[in-house]
Amino acid sequence: MPAERDRFGENRAAGLALRWGLRASAAVMAAGVALDAAGRDGSGLALLGVALLLATPFARALSLAAVFARGRHWRLFACAAAVLALLAFAFALGRL
């Protein structure tokens, strides 16, 4: 059996972060689309839902960084931290 599979609980942590991020964003996006279908302005809610969806991969990388830090696996933690730093840089780049 491959050594130490899911020793840090990384599979569960990533799955949970993705599922909850998706549920929150889907609920808000669905409310926005339903309002629009009913003839009212749902664009604000739809935009908020899209923003939550964009934040989901950040949340996933953050949860993995926390899991690897707790398990003291510094090589995998460094990768997760690098992803977070690069995503933050991409976000800052968009503001320029």
Next chain:
Amino acid sequence: MTLLRLAGLLATGAAAGLVGNLLGLGGGIFIVPALVLVFNVPAHAAVATGLVAVIATSSAGGGRNAATGLANVRLGMILEPATVLGAICGALLAHQLSETVLLGLFAGLLLAVGAGLWRRPRGNCAEPPAGGGGLLDGEYHDGAAGGIVRYSVRRVPAALGASFGAGLMSALLGVGGGIVKVPALHMFCGVPMKAAVATSNFMIGVTAAASAAVYFQAGYVPALAAAAMSLGVLAGSPAGVWLVRRLREAALRRVFAVVTVVIAAALLRRLLAG
């Protein structure tokens, strides 16, 4: 938005979610042309919507595949810095590269990948050594084969290079980059096709998020269309995740090879048409 347009966006998203999760692609490669050609969405908005839909595909399939162990989370984590760096470089280079050169190179790469996947690479998937495996080794239950599949991961530096290229392509073309990541994981690293599809699916959300953040802040994301498309993707994704666990490995590889060649042919046709 009319109800007919809403239904069309939901249906297109559902189809893209199914195919995206089945093949480890984000679905952007289908969504962007559909938005431009069928729904008359401007190109930049279509690319932005495609990237948002890629995140939806990845989050829907990636969550389930990570929880079941089909996606190799550690391998994904090692490769993600390279793919995000590629996406940032792509966003910076977007306006400086000739589209003709870029599409020509991309089409050539796809043809080579399609041919490589069609001819089954013998002895491709390495079993982990007896007595314990490495940090990146994986295992999963294969419903079609009816047992546990174990594998070792090799040639990680080659996959890092391919991940960088996939990120570059993601930002330039508004796709997830799975069309490069899946063959690279399978052919370079020896990851079985199903695990390669699931791991690519897990990674493409982060790749697309880096590019989408730039488009989002520039105001290119049409909120209602992107929301409707993403909801469609979420509806179609479970079917793709269900199918990938039940299809035979060889069938999945052949389907991927055909899709790769068809996309390459479409790109070449566009290039030749000028």
